[in-house]
Amino acid sequence: MTDPEVVDPVAAEDITTPAARLASYIRGGGVVVPLLTALIAFFIAGLVVLVTGHNPLTTYNAIFNGTGLNWLFPWTSGADRTAAALNLQQTLIATTPLILVGLAVAFAFRAGLFNIGGQGQYTVGAIVAVYFGSKFGGMPHVLHIVLVLVLACIGGAIWAGIAGLLKATTGANEVISTIMLNWIAIWTGVWLFGLGGPLQNPDTPSVPISSDVTQSAKLPVFWGNPQLQGLHIGLFISLATVVAFWFLLNRSTTGYEVRAVGFNPEAARYSGMSVARNYVRVMAYCGVFAGLAGGLDILGWQFRIATNDVLTSDIGFLGIAVALLGRNTASGTVAAALLFGALKSGTSQRNLDPSIFDPSLATNLTLIIQGLIVLIVSTDVIALRLLRHARGLRRGRAAPPPAPEEAPT
Amino acid sequence: MWQRRAGWAGLALAAVAAFIAVPPALVRSAAPSIVLAGLAVALGAFAATRERKLGIGAIVLAILAIVGSVAATKSGESNLRDVFTWSALIASMLRFATPLLFAALGGIMSERSGVVNIGLEGMMLMGAFFGIYGSDLLGTWVGGLAVALVAGGLLALVHAVFSISLRADQIVSGTAVNFLALGITGYIFIADYGDTGTPDNISRVPDVHIAFLGDNSFLGDAVGHANLMTWLALLLVPFLTFVLFRTRRGLRLRAVGEKPRAADTVGINVFRTRYVAVTLSGMLAALGGAYLSVGFVGSFSQNMTEGRGFIALAAVIFGKWKPAGALVATLLFGFSSALANRLPTFSASTAVLFQALPYILTLIAVAGVIGRSRAPASDGIPYVKE
Numbered sequence: 079m080t081d082p083e084v085v086d087p088v089a090a091e092d093i094t095t096p097a098a099r100l101a102s103y104i105r106g107g108g109v110v111v112p113l114l115t116a117l118i119a120f121f122i123a124g125l126v127v128l129v130t131g132h133n134p135l136t137t138y139n140a141i142f143n144g145t146g147l148n149w150l151f152p153w154t155s156g157a158d159r160t161a162a163a164l165n166l167q168q169t170l171i172a173t174t175p176l177i178l179v180g181l182a183v184a185f186a187f188r189a190g191l192f193n194i195g196g197q198g199q200y201t202v203g204a205i206v207a208v209y210f211g212s213k214f215g216g217m218p219h220v221l222h223i224v225l226v227l228v229l230a231c232i233g234g235a236i237w238a239g240i241a242g243l244l245k246a247t248t249g250a251n252e253v254i255s256t257i258m259l260n261w262i263a264i265w266t267g268v269w270l271f272g273l274g275g276p277l278q279n280p281d282t283p284s285v286p287i288s289s290d291v292t293q294s295a296k297l298p299v300f301w302g303n304p305q306l307q308g309l310h311i312g313l314f315i316s317l318a319t320v321v322a323f324w325f326l327l328n329r330s331t332t333g334y335e336v337r338a339v340g341f342n343p344e345a346a347r348y349s350g351m352s353v354a355r356n357y358v359r360v361m362a363y364c365g366v367f368a369g370l371a372g373g374l375d376i377l378g379w380q381f382r383i384a385t386n387d388v389l390t391s392d393i394g395f396l397g398i399a400v401a402l403l404g405r406n407t408a409s410g411t412v413a414a415a416l417l418f419g420a421l422k423s424g425t426s427q428r429n430l431d432p433s434i435f436d437p438s439l440a441t442n443l444t445l446i447i448q449g450l451i452v453l454i455v456s457t458d459v460i461a462l463r464l465l466r467h468a469r470g471l472r473r474g475r476a477a478p479p480p481a482p483e484e485a486p487t
Numbered sequence: 488m489w490q491r492r493a494g495w496a497g498l499a500l501a502a503v504a505a506f507i508a509v510p511p512a513l514v515r516s517a518a519p520s521i522v523l524a525g526l527a528v529a530l531g532a533f534a535a536t537r538e539r540k541l542g543i544g545a546i547v548l549a550i551l552a553i554v555g556s557v558a559a560t561k562s563g564e565s566n567l568r569d570v571f572t573w574s575a576l577i578a579s580m581l582r583f584a585t586p587l588l589f590a591a592l593g594g595i596m597s598e599r600s601g602v603v604n605i606g607l608e609g610m611m612l613m614g615a616f617f618g619i620y621g622s623d624l625l626g627t628w629v630g631g632l633a634v635a636l637v638a639g640g641l642l643a644l645v646h647a648v649f650s651i652s653l654r655a656d657q658i659v660s661g662t663a664v665n666f667l668a669l670g671i672t673g674y675i676f677i678a679d680y681g682d683t684g685t686p687d688n689i690s691r692v693p694d695v696h697i698a699f700l701g702d703n704s705f706l707g708d709a710v711g712h713a714n715l716m717t718w719l720a721l722l723l724v725p726f727l728t729f730v731l732f733r734t735r736r737g738l739r740l741r742a743v744g745e746k747p748r749a750a751d752t753v754g755i756n757v758f759r760t761r762y763v764a765v766t767l768s769g770m771l772a773a774l775g776g777a778y779l780s781v782g783f784v785g786s787f788s789q790n791m792t793e794g795r796g797f798i799a800l801a802a803v804i805f806g807k808w809k810p811a812g813a814l815v816a817t818l819l820f821g822f823s824s825a826l827a828n829r830l831p832t833f834s835a836s837t838a839v840l841f842q843a844l845p846y847i848l849t850l851i852a853v854a855g856v857i858g859r860s861r862a863p864a865s866d867g868i869p870y871v872k873e
Contacts, residue, residue, distance in 0.1 A: 130678055192658055194605075250853040251862075253605075253658055254804060257797055258846040258853075264794075265843035274836040389793075398662055439677045442789075445670030452663035453645070457655035 173419030178371035179397030195256025197394025203372025234369015242361030494534030497545030508556035520556035574708035584821030589775030590799030600764035605661030608796025609668030614773025643769020
């Protein structure tokens with residue numbers, strides 16, 4: 079990570095697209111700013127809990143125990159440890175797709191694009207996965223899984239590629255087109271698996287749900303009981319994708335072009351890169367990440383989609399929060415996904431102790447925390463100012479502001 | 488010139504071709520529709536030699552008319568009469584369009600001043616919840632609307648502070664506002680109403696009964712019982728058109744959205760103008776949300792706006808950032824939802840596809856196929872005073 083002060087917000091004004099400017103702000107603050115951001119959000123949400131007549135400390139403690147992260151403490155033992163293991167499996171199951179949808183948003187950010195379409199790409203990936211996962215029952219295990227996941231990636235890539243293609247050919251704003259594609263994907267899902275829909279489970283004509291994924295396509299569970307929704311190997315696929323993301327972005331020609339276009343499209347065009355082709359390529363990669371997330375959720379623990387799942391899922395939207403808090407970097411995305419995954423499972427009906435705090439209240443508290451985090455990240459001015467103020471006091475404001483790295487052309 | 492006339496004639500013929508296949512005309516053979524639509528295709532092809540978009544539009548509509556009329560003649564007569572009861576369809580269209588129209592008008596205010604408002608969805612949700620909350624607390628729907636206005640305005644103010652003063656990315660700030668609204672409304676809803684839900688005896692915004700239209704006449708069924716808020720939304724369209732395009736304030740607002748630097752130079756307060764516009768935008772969106780709860784169903788459920796804010800955003804773009812355009816767009820989207828609502832009588836699954844129609848149309852519109860829609864020049868760009 080570069081020195082936080084190198085990216086000066088004033089110099090960043092010269093970068094042309096808003097998303098690029100945002101991305102450069104966000105890379106500038108190191109680890110401290112995201113941590114501070116999360117702390118501020120948790121603090122304000124704690125005030126909400128306090129004002130509504132609950133004890134924020136016991137509430138947060140109950141949520142923490144709900145996440146199962148106390149499993150990591152060696153002094154957790156006996157029944158607590160068993161419960162913590164179950165909860166931690168849930169947290170990591172939730173984290174797995176969040177990492178990937180976070181990457182889907184982060185990759186676009188690095189190219190100066192804003193991918194709000196994670197939800198749609200995730201949905202398309204899930205639809206493709208449930209279709210091919212419920213077919214070809216006799217296939218060898220590994221082959222079937224690989225086939226389904228590859229097809230889910232392609233599905234997501236095509237869906238996101240539409241937005242990239244529209245931007246490249248007609249200049250259509252990708253924010254608007256990805257939002258529209260989200261809802262088209264969602265309603266397509268409702269249509270496919272709804273009553274009388276073409277992919278509705280033929281055995282249950284009165285239930286709007288898809289067919290089940292066959293045994294041969296289910297991901298193996300490596301921790302916990304498969305009957306109790308143990309942790310599936312999708313987590314490792316997800317983490318491997320993070321490594322691939324890092325190499326793609328930082329060590330490949332594609333990544334270099336992506337970052338160059340994101341930093342300054344005019345300069346990139348001048349140096350001979352095809353900005354239009356790059357838009358399509360970047361969006362397609364984003365779709366691969368988000369589509370894979372949908373595929374892993376289906377093969378890992380959902381095994382089927384009900385129309386209600388399609389309508390209420392918010393994983394893709396959360397990807398925006400994950401990418402922003404993770405500063406669009408590989409490691410940051412993993413950390414942010416773990417935070418949001420933990421929040422999601424820690425406040426769920428299944429994991430939170432209802433005698434301490436009502437889980438249906440807590441899920442809304444999670445939404446408030448997410449909103450606050452995104453809001454604070456959206457400017458970074460608050461956290462950066464606090465940070466600069468602290469640094470300025472320490473250095474006695476002696477050092478002159480460093481010159482921007484690149485002179486604006 | 489001839490090409491242009493031919494294009495419009497083609498569009499009209501295609502519309503007629505579709506219309507005669509459904510009640511009241513209800514021609515039980517696809518042949519007349521196909522002949523008319525065929526003519527429309529020919530006219531469209533001729534028009535396309537000069538007026539490309541118009542011609543293609545006519546051809547596409549004609550093909551849709553053929554598909555539609557063949558489908559109509561294949562389905563039962565009584566089913567068709569059930570779905571295409573025009574007076575009921577119009578009434579239903581207005582019900583679906585009202586919340587969208589309020590929010591879309593709000594979106595226009597904000598975007599015309601240069602602030603992208605992705606947060607319309609959240610502001611609608613605030614209106615939906617606090618409308619019920621206020622109505623329950625104060626015992627009257629007037630109080631409900633007042634509380635909804637304040638709540639929507641406050642959430643919009645958060646968006647304004649972050650996107651105008653703190654120069655945050657407006658898309659991110661809008662996304663945050665949506666999360667916040669979901670959390671805030673859900674939290675208070677669960678904390679105050681819990682499992683029982685909102686009470687049944689909420690004071691609702693009354694319907695306006697226009698007696699002289701008659702109770703069983705076509706107009707009486709279509710608009711004779713429309714809600715007060717529907718009329719308010721419809722009246723806001725000419726009012727806001729006038730304000731935006733015929734008054735000094737409107738000119739200033741648009742100037743700030745197009746060239747804030749120039750506006751600033753001639754002494755217009757860019758920041759204040761944007762603050763006012765964004766706050767008004769949140770209030771209008773909140774009215775749209777309040778229509779859903781205190782206006783229509785009389786109760787609240789978590790996330791009850793279900794993406795309507797995004798349809799409203801689509802209507803802003805589809806209507807090219809003009810109130811009248813937004814009206815046309817929301818009526819079209821409302822009609823699509825009304826059809827989706829009535830079609831299940833003979834096919835539940837195709838009905839769902841009509842829910843996706845607004846988004847598909849908007850996607851086509853932003854791609855510039857049917858006339859390019861262009862945002863205000865400085866939409867989405869924070870202003871930095873020098």
